[in-house]
Amino acid sequence: MPNRPQPRFPEPHTEPYWEGVKERKLRYQVDKDTGDVVFYPRLHNPKTGGRNLEWRESSGMGTVYTYSVVRQSAVPGFREMGAYSVAYVDVDEGFRMLTSIVGVDDPLTDIKIGMRVKVDFEEQDEGEYPIPVFRPA
Amino acid sequence: MNQERQAAIAGIYEYPLRVAPGVSAIQIKAESIAKALEDAGLEWSDVDGLYDAQDGEGGGGLAIQHYMGFKPRVIDTTMVGGSSYEFHAAHALRDIAAGKCNVAVxxxxxxxxxxxxxxxxxxRGAPQPTWQSNMEMPYGSTLISNYAxxxxxxxxxxxxxxxxxxxxSVATRYHxxxxxxxxxxxxxxxFVGINEIDVNDVLESRVIADPLHLLECCMVSDGGGAVVIVSKDVARNIKKKPxxxxxxxxxTKYVENGGDITTSAAAQSGPEAFAQADVRPGEVDIAMIYDSFTITVAVMLEDLGFCKKGEVGDFVKGGVLKFDQKGAPALNTDGGGLSSNHPxxxxxxxLLESVRQLRGESTSQVPGAKLAVAHGNGGMLGSTHAGGTVILAGD
Known part of the structure; x- marks a missing residue:
């Protein structure tokens, strides 16, 4: 199993997001006054400063906006992983998230910009939080 | 061209060593300031404005004054990564024009x-978790993969x-x-192969993070330097041409839902700078554009208006970025971050190489160079970054 870094707390913005992840839910915020989608989590809508936000659950479906396959890494926990992907995925509800695309035979050839993907909650060796990653849909 | 002449770069110094073990960062800064003042013909005691990106041990707005022995009337500690110095130059122009200081360092x-x-x-570790680090740390994104x-x-x-x-990469190595x-x-x-390179050399170098090859990535070196910016009155009596x-x-720019990752902060800072200077990109002789990676330069050539968005591939073809070729401004004539230094x-x-070009002192001198643009990028191009554009003109 992978051993990705865990989120750390206390951190007031992201705690509700990660509590959702623990229940296998990908959550995001919406401004109830304007309908704006807010992501990463915040206490305010960065377009207006408004604070009337609510949490919603995403379908977990999205499209790869762009990606890279990291071949050389000095990041602890990733150094020995071999080639691994990082990607921005545009989730269908209208937010863009940094993530990783997993579940392909060869990340060098099997990941494409524009491909449809679905969230998966990847269990980790250590720590109580799974990590949301995406697989080909 | 803007005929208003309110502030000029009077002195420069580039610390020559790229590997300097046993030398501390603030020692590099102090030596560079002394040599840049000497280049301008000014004294240590003339300094009345200090601009600092809080780099080096014990840096920042307070300790550095004590260490250097300055008592400035203007202190600016803007820290926006690698673009800090373009921001500092912009602020020094503003502060000098307002009469707040006369000799800025x-x-x-x-x-x-x-x-x-x-x-x-x-x-990108963070000592304390933040709203950003908790969302990004689990994915092992490196700086290079961000640009990739x-x-x-x-x-x-x-x-x-x-x-x-x-x-x-080919043009910067040529320089x-x-x-x-x-x-x-x-x-x-x-370095393996200290020589001019061609397109194949770049593509045959190993991939660090798809699709960026080794020879598309800047080096990691030691180094430093200093710039002295003065008012027009002081500029009349300096050693070299202002x-x-x-x-x-x-x-600044950052990730936004539905945003375009191929457009950088330069799309905002560039037009503002060109408008103030009243010049067009086509008139620029020298383009000093932060070459952390090839993609950084490519995006910024577009955003600064040297070509249209999406057309940089055709724009750079055929070696036109070299100092002795026509068709485009000369790019990073010191060798850039790709092949000279990147601390x-x-x-x-x-700023330093722009000044050398406009004084006629570059090792890849463009004959009669009159206009240069220095565009710095700080942070990470694919996520949160800052862009600072400075337009410079010879005397």
Whole structure:
């Protein structure tokens, strides 16, 4: 199993997001006054400063906006992983998230910009939080 | 061209060593300030404005005054990564024009190479968790992969090719081979193949993070330098010809839902700077653009208006970025971050080489160069970054 870094707390913005992840839910915020989608989590809508936000659950479906396959890494926990992907995925509800695309035979050839993907909650060796990653849909 | 001449770069110094073990960052800064003041014909005691990006041990707005022995009337500690020095130059112009100071100094020092800092391949740790780190740390994104994602999307959207991006590395190495300090840097940092390179050399170098090859990534070196910016009255009595700051722009950009990753902060800072200077990109002789990676230059050539968005691939074809070719401004004539030096925050070197060109002192001199643009990028191009554009004119 992978051993990705865990989120750390206390951190007031992201705690509700990660509590959702623990229940296998990908959550995001919406401004109830304007309908704006807010992501990463915040206490305010960065377009207006408004604070009337609510949490919603995403379908977990999205499209790869762009990606890279990291071949050389000095990041602890990733150094020995071999080639691994990082990607921005545009989730269908209208937010863009940094993530990783997993579940392909060869990340060098099997990941494409524009491909449809679905969230998966990847269990980790250590720590109580799974990590949301995406697989080909 | 803007005829208003309110502030000029009067003195410069580039710390020559790229590997300087045992020398501290603030020692590099102090030596560079002394030599830049000497270059201008000014005294240590003339300094009344200090601009500092809080780099170096014990840096920042307080300790550095004590260490240097300055008592400035203006203190500016803007820290926006590698673009800090373009922001400082912009602020010095503003402060001098307002009469707040007359002799402004900015300096930089770093021993990133001697300290083995993994700038490109390391992670972005945070001592305390933040709203951002908790969302990004689990994915192992390196700085290089962040830029690589911009390149991938650019290739996807506009059909730009890996051969076209490689032209940027080829041009900067062409200039580096004419700069003895850059050649020494590549020697000291044990580059394989210290020679001019071609497109194939770039594409045959190993991939660090798809689709960025090794020869598309800047080096990690030690280094530093200093710039002295003075009022027009002081500029009348300096040793060398002043180089005038005639326009500036600053901007930030970050990930937004539905945003375009191939457009940088330069799309905002560039037009503002060109408008203030009242010049057009087509008139620029020298483009000093932060070459952390090939994609950085590519995106910024577009955003600064040298060509249209998506057309940089055609724009850079055929070696036109070299100092002795027509058809485009000469790019990074010192050899750039790709082949001369990159101690972590390269923005100051963009100003230094612009000045050398406009004084006629470059090792890849463009004959009669009159106008230069220095555009610094700080942070990470594919996510949160800052862009600072400075337009410089010869006397």
């Amino acid at each position: 900015l300096s930089y020092g770093s021993n990133a190479a001697s300290n083995r800092v993994a700038i490109g391949t390391g992670g 994602m911009v390149k991938h999307r650019h290739m996807h959207d506009y059909g730009s090719t890996k051969e076209q991006f490689a032209e940027i 580096a081979m004419r700069n003895p300090e850059a050649v020494q840097a590549m020697t000291d940092l044990q 180089v005038w700051i005639i326009g500036s722009g600053e901007a 972590g925050m390269r923005g100051i070197f963009l």
